[in-house]
Amino acid sequence: MAASSQNTSVGFIGLGIMGKAMARNILKAGFKLTVFNRTPEKAAELVQEGALLAESPAAVAAASDIVFTCVPDTPDVEKVLFGPGGVVEGAEAGMVVIDCSTISATATMEFAARLKEHEIDLVDSPVSGGPQGAVNGTLSCMIGGDDAVVTRCMPVFEAIGKTFVHIGPTGAGQITKSCNQLVICATMMGMSEAVALCKKQGIDPEKMRQALVGGAARSFVMENHCKRLIDETLDPGFRAALMLKDMKLAMTVGRDAGVFMPSTTLATQMLTALSETERAGLDSAAVGLVFQELSGIR
Amino acid sequence: MAASSQNTSVGFIGLGIMGKAMARNILKAGFKLTVFNRTPEKAAELVQEGALLAESPAAVAAASDIVFTCVPDTPDVEKVLFGPGGVVEGAEAGMVVIDCSTISATATMEFAARLKEHEIDLVDSPVSGGPQGAVNGTLSCMIGGDDAVVTRCMPVFEAIGKTFVHIGPTGAGQITKSCNQLVICATMMGMSEAVALCKKQGIDPEKMRQALVGGAARSFVMENHCKRLIDETLDPGFRAALMLKDMKLAMTVGRDAGVFMPSTTLATQMLTALSETERAGLDSAAVGLVFQELSGIR
Numbered sequence: 001m002a003a004s005s006q007n008t009s010v011g012f013i014g015l016g017i018m019g020k021a022m023a024r025n026i027l028k029a030g031f032k033l034t035v036f037n038r039t040p041e042k043a044a045e046l047v048q049e050g051a052l053l054a055e056s057p058a059a060v061a062a063a064s065d066i067v068f069t070c071v072p073d074t075p076d077v078e079k080v081l082f083g084p085g086g087v088v089e090g091a092e093a094g095m096v097v098i099d100c101s102t103i104s105a106t107a108t109m110e111f112a113a114r115l116k117e118h119e120i121d122l123v124d125s126p127v128s129g130g131p132q133g134a135v136n137g138t139l140s141c142m143i144g145g146d147d148a149v150v151t152r153c154m155p156v157f158e159a160i161g162k163t164f165v166h167i168g169p170t171g172a173g174q175i176t177k178s179c180n181q182l183v184i185c186a187t188m189m190g191m192s193e194a195v196a197l198c199k200k201q202g203i204d205p206e207k208m209r210q211a212l213v214g215g216a217a218r219s220f221v222m223e224n225h226c227k228r229l230i231d232e233t234l235d236p237g238f239r240a241a242l243m244l245k246d247m248k249l250a251m252t253v254g255r256d257a258g259v260f261m262p263s264t265t266l267a268t269q270m271l272t273a274l275s276e277t278e279r280a281g282l283d284s285a286a287v288g289l290v291f292q293e294l295s296g297i298r
Numbered sequence: 299m300a301a302s303s304q305n306t307s308v309g310f311i312g313l314g315i316m317g318k319a320m321a322r323n324i325l326k327a328g329f330k331l332t333v334f335n336r337t338p339e340k341a342a343e344l345v346q347e348g349a350l351l352a353e354s355p356a357a358v359a360a361a362s363d364i365v366f367t368c369v370p371d372t373p374d375v376e377k378v379l380f381g382p383g384g385v386v387e388g389a390e391a392g393m394v395v396i397d398c399s400t401i402s403a404t405a406t407m408e409f410a411a412r413l414k415e416h417e418i419d420l421v422d423s424p425v426s427g428g429p430q431g432a433v434n435g436t437l438s439c440m441i442g443g444d445d446a447v448v449t450r451c452m453p454v455f456e457a458i459g460k461t462f463v464h465i466g467p468t469g470a471g472q473i474t475k476s477c478n479q480l481v482i483c484a485t486m487m488g489m490s491e492a493v494a495l496c497k498k499q500g501i502d503p504e505k506m507r508q509a510l511v512g513g514a515a516r517s518f519v520m521e522n523h524c525k526r527l528i529d530e531t532l533d534p535g536f537r538a539a540l541m542l543k544d545m546k547l548a549m550t551v552g553r554d555a556g557v558f559m560p561s562t563t564l565a566t567q568m569l570t571a572l573s574e575t576e577r578a579g580l581d582s583a584a585v586g587l588v589f590q591e592l593s594g595i596r
Contacts, residue, residue, distance in 0.1 A: 023534030128513030179492035186488025189561035194477035219517030
């Protein structure tokens with residue numbers, strides 16, 4: 001039976017910028033919502049709006065049919081699922097975990113197998129669209145999981161996103177998210193070189209950008225990241241440290257699968273250079289500054 | 299005074315797929331048009347439609363106020379301008395050459411200086427938008443040249459294109475075209491890795507592509523080149539050999555200016571690998587096949 005706000009209790013673990021906005025949209029859609037966050041103060045607004053605050057991931061699981069996790073990295077997912085007071089301690093058989101974190105695809109498949117021992121299904125659904133997409137409920141969800149389980153979860157998905165592609169079995173969502181991030185970074189390598197070339201030649205990079213977005217070089221990256229780089233408005237946005245984490249995830253899945261990935265290797269190195277020069281907190285588009293420095297511009 | 303179809307005779311040298319379509323749109327806009335092509339048979343249709351056929355670039359220049367050149371590479375432009383029977387032999391002082399070829403920015407600046415000795419102005423205006431854009435008169439033009447000269451030429455430009463960005467002085471159009479091509483190639487490096495990763499992991503790359511074009515990884519390349527690669531519909535399109543030529547032009551301008559360009563270096567190498575395995579005639583998106591082969595997929 002598909003989930004509905006009448007017959008389904010939802011849990012949400014991890015109320016960061018993304019998670020809090022997603023949880024709010026689930027609440028607005030009429031689902032009973034139980035939340036947990038390591039720092040409980042971050043749940044205060046949601047509680048005022050009608051969410052129940054649980055004391056542990058286990059308590060969230062005990063109150064819920066479907067539990068979302070949205071935490072920073074692979075070890076954080078492992079901890080909320082399997083650590084002390086974790087999801088498996090409270091869950092009944094038949095519960096579903098939807099992990100919206102961007103983490104290792106390999107670990108996701110391992111976690112799915114471990115959850116299966118408790119008769120819990122894991123759906124991985126990393127998202128694209130950023131904080132604004134989370135607030136507006138217009139996220140793009142890259143979904144991996146069993147057909148029947150994903151179908152059952154769709155009404156809850158529809159509360160948080162707009163575009164849903166069920167890619168394949170558990171782990172396929174994470175692999176697709178890696179593809180998403182590495183394509184963005186590959187384009188950022190090109191835009192960084194283009195901006196450096198224009199600056200070095202005394203050409204207004206903004207005029208170049210305007211010409212490119214009118215033709216076959218157009219992209220979200222040229223519209224947004226390139227504009228940020230040119231204007232040097234580099235407050236995140238999406239932090240370079242997180243993009244570096246995502247490139248390392250892509251490198252790991254590529255290494256495990258044996259895939260030739262020179263562009264992702266380059267992007268990883270350039271983001272490493274940005275991070276190691278104390279700029280990990282800037283927007284990922286700041287990687288273009290390194291290209292300019294290495295061209296003697298800055 | 300701005301050019302108009304009443305007071306301006308136009309010449310066109312180089313009636314390839316792009317040039318012929320552009321020349322036809324100039325004719326349709328009501329300009330008197332004189333054409334030259336190395337293989338005169340390719341001019342037959344245009345002559346039926348009202349164009350005059352000249353016997354040499356010099357004869358085109360003698361009959362024209364503004365002469366377009368649209369030929370494959372830097373030496374071809376040099377030949378039609380300065381070779382035997384070239385443009386400078388027939389041109390009167392005050393004539394303008396608009397070069398729509400994609401050639402070396404450095405050579406463009408040299409050609410401009412040599413033309414200036416004959417009191418001829420050079421405007422570089424490489425285009426983006428492909429054969430379909432040329433036919434429909436919707437090309438994007440990246441224009442380099444003196445303000446007054448470019449302004450004078452605008453009515454003729456409007457016959458061939460839709461988007462016009464006057465980037466800067468002569469040569470700036472070519473540098474911007476290099477930026478356009480290197481950003482496309484950088485994105486193609488990423489999409490090639492993404493498709494290889496999905497194939498190696500047993501994930502349908504088309505589902506990945508659909509997820510990506512709905513989010514921040516969206517681009518013309520993911521919409522078009524990536525689809526071609528997945529479907530293996532690799533008839534050009536835009537031939538890999540031409541894209542390799544364009545990457546070499548970008549590398550040259552980057553080298554001359556002293557710009558750090560690792561992504562363009564990578565793209566040049568991957569396109570070289572495609573060309574040297576006898577696939578230079580395929581669409582440039584075929585570069586993704588090399589990534590698959592190097593990942594043990596094909």
